Amino acid sequence: SAVISQKPSRDICQRGTSLTIQCQVDSQVTMMFWYRQQPGQSLTLIATANQGSEATYESGFVIDKFPISRPNLTFSTLTVSNMSPEDSSIYLCSVAGDSYEQYFGPGTRLTVT
Amino acid sequence: AQSVTQPDIHITVSEGASLELRCNYSYGATPYLFWYVQSPGQGLQLLLKYFSGDTLVQGIKGFEAEFKRSQSSFNLRKPSVHWSDAAEYFCAVGPSMYSGGGADGLTFGKGTHLIIQP
Numbered sequence: 023s024a025v026i027s028q029k030p031s032r033d034i035c036q037r038g039t040s041l042t043i044q045c046q047v048d049s050q051v052t053m054m055f056w057y058r059q060q061p062g063q064s065l066t067l068i069a070t071a072n073q074g075s076e077a078t079y080e081s082g083f084v085i086d087k088f089p090i091s092r093p094n095l096t097f098s099t100l101t102v103s104n105m106s107p108e109d110s111s112i113y114l115c116s117v118a119g120d121s122y123e124q125y126f127g128p129g130t131r132l133t134v135t
Numbered sequence: 136a137q138s139v140t141q142p143d144i145h146i147t148v149s150e151g152a153s154l155e156l157r158c159n160y161s162y163g164a165t166p167y168l169f170w171y172v173q174s175p176g177q178g179l180q181l182l183l184k185y186f187s188g189d190t191l192v193q194g195i196k197g198f199e200a201e202f203k204r205s206q207s208s209f210n211l212r213k214p215s216v217h218w219s220d221a222a223e224y225f226c227a228v229g230p231s232m233y234s235g236g237g238a239d240g241l242t243f244g245k246g247t248h249l250i251i252q253p
Binding site: 055057063065066067070114122124125126128 | 167171177179180181184225230239240241243244
């Protein structure tokens with residue numbers, strides 16, 4: 023399975039600011055995914071990032087709020103823009119394995135004050 | 136749209152006792168099915184997966200799961216739990232090649248919080 027790292031591991035941010043989360047994979051992958059896990063909740067898919075094309079966003083998530091970059095096959099970033107306390111969550115990136123299973127990074131715990 | 140139901144929010148089991156966590160799914164075709172575990176402060180770890188074939192699949196840490204098409208279920212079991220099994224368990228579904236899907240995102244259940252009593 024792929025080894026995935028995320029930076030930062032946690033952050034505390036002021037409302038109205040933006041935070042960019044980095045996701046690095048130790049091997050080349052076609053598809054990367056970004057999820058949100060709100061406190062005490064399950065995971066919700068934000069978007070799918072395919073290298074060389076625009077990210078595909080799920081219902082309820084928009085590019086202006088969660089812009090995603092995918093500059094190469096091992097790296098992606100998710101920006102949480104104009105943050106509010108409701109954005110306090112764990113943000114996880116994942117990659118697809120050979121048989122459509124997904125492997126997850128350790129997550130970025132974001133607190134917005 | 137696909138959905139996953141984990142009817143038990145919390146389950147308490149004595150150490151050494153057997154465990155079964157329930158998962159039901161709604162999907163247009165046979166999906167790929169997964170169980171993940173999330174320990175406190177940890178990321179998600181894949182326990183096991185079902186794609187096709189034998190309906191009883193073995194995973195890591197002594198876990199197994201049984202796929203029952205007639206019941207749209209994929210319950211997770213372990214014959215004897217250890218204190219280290221205390222964690223949040225998530226069932227997830229994803230589109231399979233049989234349903235025409237590619238490597239799309241997964242749909243997760245709300246999770247079951249497992250508490251181990253000494």
